Amino acid sequence: MHDVDPLISTLYQVFDLIGVVLNGIIGGTIARKREFDIVGFIFLALFSALAGGMMRDMLIGAGAAAAVSDPAYLGLACVGALVAFLTDLKGKVWEIFKVHGDAIILGVWSTTGCVKALSHGMPLIACVFMGVLTAVGGGMIRDIASGQIPGIFGGSPLYAVPAIVTGVVMVGFSSSGLQALGMLVAPLVGTGLAVLAYWRGWVLARPGRAPVNYTAEHMAQFVRRAGNRWWGGRRK
Structure with missing residues (x-):
């Protein structure tokens, strides 16, 4: 993101770090439901907050992932785990805050992953996939580690689909030479779709008879x- 407007880059950095804390908290709340100890809280927080970006960086050969090269990421993920360990977060207010906050981060992380893949010259479809992996990969690893079926595999409001749409929008803008504008529009589209899916209960159809x-x-x-x-x- 070195070639984009400094203001846009700063906004992404801020939301990126907020997303690390929020997903750390979400991982911690799942650890509480599973009655894990503090180690379980920390690991689920780390998986939830950092695993998606780490897998992306490994697949595109981006060198050391930011999650391990920048101590702020590990530290903030642990802060999220500590918040969830010390506070039993539940109720409608927390649910609404979590869903809307997570939707914003989904849009930002999908765009970030896509832009990073584009900067490494990956094929367009791979760039979309990297965006999706950045947004949902951590949650998948977290769910598997806690003994659950990943929520994106069905039964939950659309989550992977908004990430895919975000990536497609970002790739479209970037291919038109409008990367900076795409970095503003794409996350808004993804966030809006994720929020609508939650409130309207949109889910993907499951197979009946083949x-x-x-x-x-x-x-x-x-x-x-x-x-x-x-x-x-x-x-x-």
Whole structure:
């Protein structure tokens, strides 16, 4: 992000660090529900806050991940764990704050991951994937470590989809030579979609009967009926 407006870069840095604290807290609240000790709080906070960016940096060959090269990231993730350890965060107010705050960070992290991949010359579809991984990868590792099925795999309001849309918007703006504008628009689109998904209860459809099998069964029934009519007519 060295080539963008300093104000935009500063805003991203601020939201990035806020996201680390918030996701550290979210990881800690899950540790509380699972009745983990302080070590569990810290590890779930670290996974939640940092794992997505670390996996992204490893895959694009960006050198040492910011999560380990900058002590602020580790420190703030641990602060989030400590907040969750000392405070039992629950209730509607916390839920609304968490959802809306997490939606903002999702938009920012999706855009950040996409921009970083673009700066390393990765294919456009890979850039979108890196944005999604940055936003949801930490939550996936956190859920797996705590013995849960990752929420993005179904049953929860749309989360990965807003990250994908954010990445696509960012790639579109960047391809048009409007990267700075994209860094303003893309996170707003992703955040808005994530918030709408929460309040409207939007989820991706789960498979019912597999369409291919369903069609094959009906075709087989049709062939059997046609065959029976044909043989019946021959006997007459």
